[in-house]
Amino acid sequence: xxxxxxxxxxxxxxxxxxxxxxxxxxxxxxxxxxxxxxxxxxxxxxxxxxxxxxxxxxxxxxxxxxxxxxxxxxxxxxxxxxxxxxxxxxxxxxxxxxxxxxxxxxxxxxxxxxxxxxxxxx
Numbered sequence: 001x002x003x004x005x006x007x008x009x010x011x012x013x014x015x016x017x018x019x020x021x022x023x024x025x026x027x028x029x030x031x032x033x034x035x036x037x038x039x040x041x042x043x044x045x046x047x048x049x050x051x052x053x054x055x056x057x058x059x060x061x062x063x064x065x066x067x068x069x070x071x072x073x074x075x076x077x078x079x080x081x082x083x084x085x086x087x088x089x090x091x092x093x094x095x096x097x098x099x100x101x102x103x104x105x106x107x108x109x110x111x112x113x114x115x116x117x118x119x120x121x122x
Contacts, residue, residue, distance in 0.1 A: 012081035017073055020088040024069045027099045031061035046117045054109045061102045065095045
């Protein structure tokens with residue numbers, strides 16, 4: 001009995017990719033929201049100039065889910081739906097953990113800016 005090879009980009013693989021893409025949408029959407037709203041918040045509430053905004057963290061938060069999802073699709077494209085699901089689920093766990101780290105660093109920066117604002121007589 002011979003095993004039939006999985007076709008490149010089979011329907012099951014594509015459906016798996018599309019379904020798991022929704023999991024990556026939330027961290028991406030959340031990071032875009034932070035990228036848009038945090039600089040305005042820092043400026044309006046704390047009088048922070050644009051050069052003190054943690055731009056690297058904000059952009060890393062946006063890029064991380066997109067890059068990990070793309071890498072997962074690239075690695076799993078020639079594999080079956082089960083392997084793609086495993087790769088993308090592992091990638092999502094990694095994105096979730098790193099997104100929490102990025103959010104913690106953003107909050108740490110915010111706390112430092114608030115303390116500086118309060119101690120300088122803001």
